[in-house]
Amino acid sequence: MADLKRRHVILATAAAMGGLVIGWSAAPQRRRLTTEKPLAVSDGQVALNGWVKVSSDDTVTVMMSQAEMGQGTHTGLAMLLADELDADWERVKIEQSTLDAIYNNQAALIDSLPFQPDDHGIAKRVTRHLLGKLLREVPGLPGTGGSSSLTDQWLPMREAGASARAMLISAAAIRWRVPVADCRAENGHVLHRSGKSSTYGDLAAQAARLPLPKTVTLKTPQQFKLIGRPIRRIDNAAKLNGSAVYAIDVLPPGLLYASIAMCPTLGGKALHVDGTAAQALPGVRKVIALPPVAASSIMSGTTSGGVAVIADTPFQAMRALSKVNIEWDHGAAVGLSSPSIRAELVHALDTQEGKVHFARGDAAAALKSAPKTVQAEYEVPFLAHATMEPMNCTVQFKDGAATVWAPTQAAGFANTAVAKALGIAAAKVEVRVPYLGGGFGRRYLTDFIVQTALLARETAGAPVQLLWPREQDIAHDFYRPTYLARCTAGLGENGKLLAWTSTSAGSSMGAPSFLDSSTDGASNTAYAFANARIAHITVESAVPTGIWRSVAHSQNAFFTESFVDECAAAAGQDPVAFRSQLLSADERHLRVLHRAAELANWQQALQPAPDGAKRARGIAIHRSFGSVVAQVAEVSLTESRQIRVHRVVCVIDCGTPVNPNLIRQQMEGAIVFGLSAALHGEITIDRGQVQQSNFHDYAPLRFNECPAIEVEILASSDPPGGVGEPGTPPIAPAVANALYALNGMRLRRLPLKIT
Amino acid sequence: MTTLNINGKMTSVDAEPDTPLLWVLRGELKLVGTKYGCGKALCGACTVHLDGEAVRSCMLPIAAVQGREVWTIDGVQGAQIDALRQAWTKIDVVQCGYCQSGQLMSACALLKKTARPTDEQIDAAMSGNICRCGTYPRIRAAIHMAAEGAGGSAQGMTVVNK
Numbered sequence: 010m011a012d013l014k015r016r017h018v019i020l021a022t023a024a025a026m027g028g029l030v031i032g033w034s035a036a037p038q039r040r041r042l043t044t045e046k047p048l049a050v051s052d053g054q055v056a057l058n059g060w061v062k063v064s065s066d067d068t069v070t071v072m073m074s075q076a077e078m079g080q081g082t083h084t085g086l087a088m089l090l091a092d093e094l095d096a097d098w099e100r101v102k103i104e105q106s107t108l109d110a111i112y113n114n115q116a117a118l119i120d121s122l123p124f125q126p127d128d129h130g131i132a133k134r135v136t137r138h139l140l141g142k143l144l145r146e147v148p149g150l151p152g153t154g155g156s157s158s159l160t161d162q163w164l165p166m167r168e169a170g171a172s173a174r175a176m177l178i179s180a181a182a183i184r185w186r187v188p189v190a191d192c193r194a195e196n197g198h199v200l201h202r203s204g205k206s207s208t209y210g211d212l213a214a215q216a217a218r219l220p221l222p223k224t225v226t227l228k229t230p231q232q233f234k235l236i237g238r239p240i241r242r243i244d245n246a247a248k249l250n251g252s253a254v255y256a257i258d259v260l261p262p263g264l265l266y267a268s269i270a271m272c273p274t275l276g277g278k279a280l281h282v283d284g285t286a287a288q289a290l291p292g293v294r295k296v297i298a299l300p301p302v303a304a305s306s307i308m309s310g311t312t313s314g315g316v317a318v319i320a321d322t323p324f325q326a327m328r329a330l331s332k333v334n335i336e337w338d339h340g341a342a343v344g345l346s347s348p349s350i351r352a353e354l355v356h357a358l359d360t361q362e363g364k365v366h367f368a369r370g371d372a373a374a375a376l377k378s379a380p381k382t383v384q385a386e387y388e389v390p391f392l393a394h395a396t397m398e399p400m401n402c403t404v405q406f407k408d409g410a411a412t413v414w415a416p417t418q419a420a421g422f423a424n425t426a427v428a429k430a431l432g433i434a435a436a437k438v439e440v441r442v443p444y445l446g447g448g449f450g451r452r453y454l455t456d457f458i459v460q461t462a463l464l465a466r467e468t469a470g471a472p473v474q475l476l477w478p479r480e481q482d483i484a485h486d487f488y489r490p491t492y493l494a495r496c497t498a499g500l501g502e503n504g505k506l507l508a509w510t511s512t513s514a515g516s517s518m519g520a521p522s523f524l525d526s527s528t529d530g531a532s533n534t535a536y537a538f539a540n541a542r543i544a545h546i547t548v549e550s551a552v553p554t555g556i557w558r559s560v561a562h563s564q565n566a567f568f569t570e571s572f573v574d575e576c577a578a579a580a581g582q583d584p585v586a587f588r589s590q591l592l593s594a595d596e597r598h599l600r601v602l603h604r605a606a607e608l609a610n611w612q613q614a615l616q617p618a619p620d621g622a623k624r625a626r627g628i629a630i631h632r633s634f635g636s637v638v639a640q641v642a643e644v645s646l647t648e649s650r651q652i653r654v655h656r657v658v659c660v661i662d663c664g665t666p667v668n669p670n671l672i673r674q675q676m677e678g679a680i681v682f683g684l685s686a687a688l689h690g691e692i693t694i695d696r697g698q699v700q701q702s703n704f705h706d707y708a709p710l711r712f713n714e715c716p717a718i719e720v721e722i723l724a725s726s727d728p729p730g731g732v733g734e735p736g737t738p739p740i741a742p743a744v745a746n747a748l749y750a751l752n753g754m755r756l757r758r759l760p761l762k763i764t
Numbered sequence: 765m766t767t768l769n770i771n772g773k774m775t776s777v778d779a780e781p782d783t784p785l786l787w788v789l790r791g792e793l794k795l796v797g798t799k800y801g802c803g804k805a806l807c808g809a810c811t812v813h814l815d816g817e818a819v820r821s822c823m824l825p826i827a828a829v830q831g832r833e834v835w836t837i838d839g840v841q842g843a844q845i846d847a848l849r850q851a852w853t854k855i856d857v858v859q860c861g862y863c864q865s866g867q868l869m870s871a872c873a874l875l876k877k878t879a880r881p882t883d884e885q886i887d888a889a890m891s892g893n894i895c896r897c898g899t900y901p902r903i904r905a906a907i908h909m910a911a912e913g914a915g916g917s918a919q920g921m922t923v924v925n926k
Contacts, residue, residue: 251797681898
């Protein structure tokens with residue numbers, strides 16, 4: 010990458026974060042250990058650094074910047090700190106952190122830069138260094154996304170635990186007047202070799218008066234007590250008896266409830282609102298028109314304008330909403346439909362070369378001279394996130410300050426967006442993040458939070474909770490975009506892959522142009538192409554698009570892994586053997602691929618299904634978010650030619666497996682999520698309106714459709730990679746490839762349908 | 765005023781008779797363990813027990829509930845829910861957890877009727893409950909474990925063959 014572009018990336022990133030920061034290049038390097046303002050503590054509690062507090066009752070409280078949306082990050086991150094601290098795991102609790110810069114998610118931003126995943130060159134290192142330095146100075150970027158929480162806090166959490174442990178040991182040594190070297194920590198105690206011991210709670214106040222250690226020693230993997238073990242989730246109990254609090258469950262005194270109808274045409278707004286009939290109904294407080302609201306401060310796209318009713322109870326608000334007479338200004342998108350959007354993508358591919366995201370050798374010449382060429386066109390639809398907890402938020406705006414209870418993946422963006430909407434300083438906004446009922450990328454955006462803030466201006470200081478009905482949630486998402494991709498490959502006489510080209514067309518997923526990730530998973534595959542050209546044409550439409558579990562990998566893995574399978578077939582080679590050749594220089598990928606094939610008994614014919622239907626296997630392998638995942642799907646067709654997936658074998662190399670239990674959960678969940686999309690998911694547009702509205706026509710995978718899932722985690726001592734998303738990309742191509750193996754049907758469009 | 769029998773207590777609520785039970789539970793009674801997911805009885809997040817049957821409370825008007833016994837996740841008791849909660853914990857079923865109130869109520873109603881359900885009976889009882897986190901394989905394993913008395917140890921188990 011040219012120097013100019015690199016600098017552009019850094020500066021543009023900085024600008025997007027909200028105006029920095031004088032002299033950032035001269036700012037001192039600081040470790041991510043202490044917060045600008047000291048942590049708030051309760052009686053008998055002290056903070057040993059910005060990540061951990063210890064109470065006199067021996068409770069260890071880990072400061073948590075990351076949102077728990079099911080991925081298990083609260084458990085995984087707390088394990089890192091607790092292990093280095095030698096804490097008693099039974100006494101570890103979680104508390105939401107403030108928006109201090111030490112909690113900024115550096116890994117998520119660094120990973121979004123346009124470098125090859127295995128590029129360890131000077132350009133990438135310099136950029137990472139500068140960006141890391143920069144991010145230590147800007148508060149409010151603790152995003153939860155990009156499967157990055159463990160990667161980002163792998164060192165800070167461990168260093169904080171080790172630092173606190175050293176302080177507790179020092180405090181004990183001072184108290185006992187013994188050398189530090191004669192003391193050690195174990196399970197929430199400091200022990201002296203004489204047999205003397207004190208609990209952390211007993212030592213904490215004294216430890217807190219000591220200076221921070223200048224250096225800390227981290228454990229070796231052999232010394233880990235928690236890391237690497239299948240620890241159960243710490244959020245289990247509350248989620249089994251109804252006591253876990255999601256944003257939809259907060260009950261501040263005097264809470265009012267709001268329901269909303271947005272303009273059914275994307276980008277439209279209310280032109281005229283007659284709330285007379287609604288206002289006459291019991292419990293109704295106000296009928297309010299809401300303007301279109303931006304996705305977030307850095308993502309493009311807007312949520313349509315709408316009308317909200319505020320009432321004393323949730324059902325009063327919903328019922329009254331249906332009595333409001335609304336005349337809509339449908340806006341510019343009324344002419345838009347799925348066929349017209351598709352036609353634009355086709356036109357773009359017919360007429361444009363696209364921006365090259367990766368090139369090697371001379372693909373055009375190699376194609377021309379190849380004895381055999383393979384061509385295919387693939388397509389994926391718009392997809393909604395459909396989190397089980399619909400979009401909602403609660404805001405109280407009183408005495409010039411706002412309290413926000415938000416199911417958000419981006420508390421910092423929520424903070425600034427609410428401050429802007431209410432015209433108050435960011436310091437006057439407190440964002441509390443309860444458990445999230447799913448996120449999948451939808452909750453990185455702040456549209457529903459800003460809507461609620463606007464309603465909170467109308468309630469004279471009373472808190473108001475806005476809940477989107479499911480129909481609004483489906484029809485006003487920021488969708489995984491529809492993409493079209495054309496792929497061409499050249500094969501030699503011996504079946505060797507000589508050239509590979511692909512050009513895709515589709516939206517930028519709301520990202521600013523300097524963070525263009527549209528070919529992630531296509532331009533940076535591990536396949537060693539001798540000659541390649543991978544390009545993309547950005548084509549926007551009025552349909553707002555965003556980030557959806559695994560982002561561009563969700564479409565690009567389908568294109569790449571389907572097409573490599575087609576190339577294997579055209580070369581007359583076994584799909585595993587063909588991939589192995591292309592990956593022969595990449596031991597990590599080979600290990601994952603071969604273990605998946607072995608576990609699935611790839612070489613042996615499958616028995617028919619219990620009803621006698623023929624079964625077949627397909628394989629796919631994909632790297633994303635620092636982890637490599639291979640999956641083998643076993644499929645058959647029912648008598649009515651419906652696709653059934655019987656079993657999925659999944660192998661992951663995610664670096665150091667911090668908690669194998671959580672990793673397995675994420676693989677299982679990501680496979681089910683990806684199967685919902687592969688078999689059912691499709692959002693379509695007619696006259697500018699989303700045609701789906703609820704789970705009958707936007708159908709997630711149900712219990713009876715779920716395959717048996719077998720997961721193996723490969724041992725590794727590399728730093729941890731992501732696990733929340735990497736399980737999703739391979740499943741759709743694995744199933745598509747299995748259907749080809751079953752009876753030669755090559756399905757190139759999602760969702761997979763036998764016609 | 766309507767009087768309802770909820771979690772073993774007679775409870776008066778001031779709501780119109782066509783108000784769905786879900787919104788009386790959540791809005792009036794502040795029993796927020798029962799979740800809203802779709803409002804159309806499509807996803808099962810709002811599942812409660814009505815005279816022992818698993819029903820979706822989001823489309824059930826309170827007029828239809830009078831004189832009948834309602835139990836929610838916040839109050840449900842008995843050997844089955846205890847065994848299910850134990851199994852759910854041992855197998856670490858939950859992820860985001862939002863749908864799990866409904867999952868547990870459906871599973872509990874199943875075990876009350878069928879002490880040792882087959883996979884087909886589990887499919888039939890549980891296919892009305894959607895989970896976007898994909899906990900289905902673990903739910904199946906946990907129901908089997910609960911039915912067997914929650915005696916086993918299956919931490920980290922994932923191989924769940926149909």
